[in-house]
Amino acid sequence: MVGELTPVRIDVASTDRAFWNRFHELRRVRQNESRPDDPVQPDEEVETRMKKGNPFEFQHFYEISRDGVMLSSFYGETVTPRNAEYETNKHLFWADGYVRPDARRQGIGALWVPVIAKLMDEHGCTVVGMSTEEEPGHGFLEWLGAEQKLTEIESRLKLSEVDWPMLERWMAEGAQRSPQTKLEIYDGVLPASVLADFAPQLTSLLNTMPFESLDIGQIIVTPERIKDWNERQALVGEVQHTVITREPDGVISGMTDITWAPYRRTLIYQQFTGVRPDARGRGLGKWIKAAMVLHIRELYPDARWIVTENAHSNGPMLNINRTMGFKAYRTAVEYQMTREQLEARL
Numbered sequence: 001m002v003g004e005l006t007p008v009r010i011d012v013a014s015t016d017r018a019f020w021n022r023f024h025e026l027r028r029v030r031q032n033e034s035r036p037d038d039p040v041q042p043d044e045e046v047e048t049r050m051k052k053g054n055p056f057e058f059q060h061f062y063e064i065s066r067d068g069v070m071l072s073s074f075y076g077e078t079v080t081p082r083n084a085e086y087e088t089n090k091h092l093f094w095a096d097g098y099v100r101p102d103a104r105r106q107g108i109g110a111l112w113v114p115v116i117a118k119l120m121d122e123h124g125c126t127v128v129g130m131s132t133e134e135e136p137g138h139g140f141l142e143w144l145g146a147e148q149k150l151t152e153i154e155s156r157l158k159l160s161e162v163d164w165p166m167l168e169r170w171m172a173e174g175a176q177r178s179p180q181t182k183l184e185i186y187d188g189v190l191p192a193s194v195l196a197d198f199a200p201q202l203t204s205l206l207n208t209m210p211f212e213s214l215d216i217g218q219i220i221v222t223p224e225r226i227k228d229w230n231e232r233q234a235l236v237g238e239v240q241h242t243v244i245t246r247e248p249d250g251v252i253s254g255m256t257d258i259t260w261a262p263y264r265r266t267l268i269y270q271q272f273t274g275v276r277p278d279a280r281g282r283g284l285g286k287w288i289k290a291a292m293v294l295h296i297r298e299l300y301p302d303a304r305w306i307v308t309e310n311a312h313s314n315g316p317m318l319n320i321n322r323t324m325g326f327k328a329y330r331t332a333v334e335y336q337m338t339r340e341q342l343e344a345r346l
């Protein structure tokens with residue numbers, strides 16, 4: 001039976017309505033399996049974003065379908081030469097596959113192995129990374145021979161349970177302990193004048209995050225790439241809010257940002273929080289996190305949860321999050337393996 005099934009490459013810019021119908025149906029099955037309580041992003045929004053393409057990533061979409069039903073979807077990506085990360089990241093390929101639950105353990109997932117190998121060879125990639133949150137995913141990746149490299153915890157803060165007086169205290173203490181430091185809040189796209197300082201500071205802080213033994217090359221976020229993200233967000237009405245601290249010499253010493261989107265009004269995604277190593281230990285992390293939650297309460301009274309992800313080993317960030325009341329919600333493990341290790345499974 002599986003012998004009759006073939007992976008088919010999809011050009012999302014020109015594919016037909018029947019593909020999208022199959023794709024969205026499977027997307028709902030997946031969401032229902034992993035995050036049944038979360039709102040589903042509307043079909044048009046997902047299509048618009050997928051069709052936009054990305055100048056900084058080569059993107060590959062595939063499907064395996066039978067009788068008009070999508071049994072499995074696959075996505076793979078790697079950096080393009082236009083991406084400033086190209087030099088250190090061009091050996092890395094990232095892949096994600098999904099097989100609908102009633103079609104599992106029939107060898108469909110294994111059909112993606114030659115596809116990954118071919119794409120890696122086309123791009124000259126030598127390492128592939130894949131992540132999973134579910135038991136079957138772990139079983140499959142172990143069978144594949146991939147190794148666990150990074151454990152990430154998704155935590156959620158229920159806004160109705162927040163200790164508001166504690167956050168007000170963190171605000172007051174932050175200002176008291178660093179009287180020269182200014183707290184700034186930006187709603188929406190960062191002004192160009194801030195972006196010029198923000199992008200290199202974000203780059204340097206992102207590179208201080210623990211990635212355990214994951215091979216990720218270097219992270220380089222340029223103003224050009226942030227503009228591309230902003231365009232992508234604008235397509236679906238997603239809005240960003242940023243809190244930064246600035247030292248008297250103008251240097252950005254801390255930052256945290258969240259996104260809000262119309263289809264998930266109740267869920268706020270907190271993206272990155274970082275404090276410069278030379279400014280740590282002064283309560284800036286608690287100050288910016290508290291300022292952001294208080295700001296969210298004012299802007300989005302119907303928001304119910306703040307969602308964030310941290311490496312399992314990120315003690316300082318997890319410590320602040322746990323004190324705020326963020327509770328572990330799901331655990332994802334990133335696996336990686338070399339092209340040679342993959343060959344053994346071909």
Ligand SMILES: CC(C)(COP(=O)(O)OP(=O)(O)OC[C@H]1O[C@@H](n2cnc3c(N)ncnc32)[C@H](O)[C@@H]1OP(=O)(O)O)[C@@H](O)C(=O)NCCC(=O)NCCS
Nearest residue numbers: 097098099104105106107108109110132136137139140143
């Ligand atoms: C991971 C996933 C894609 C596997 O799809 P699949 O079609 O069931 O995989 P296959 O049938 O080709 O499995 C190949 C081998 O992987 C291993 N494997 C797969 N599922 C397993 C499970 N639930 N428990 C233990 N081992 C498993 C087995 O060794 C299997 O060979 P076998 O059935 O002959 O013993 C599917 O379970 C899935 O969609 N999971 C959720 C999404 C996900 O976590 N994706 C991460 C991978 S990128």
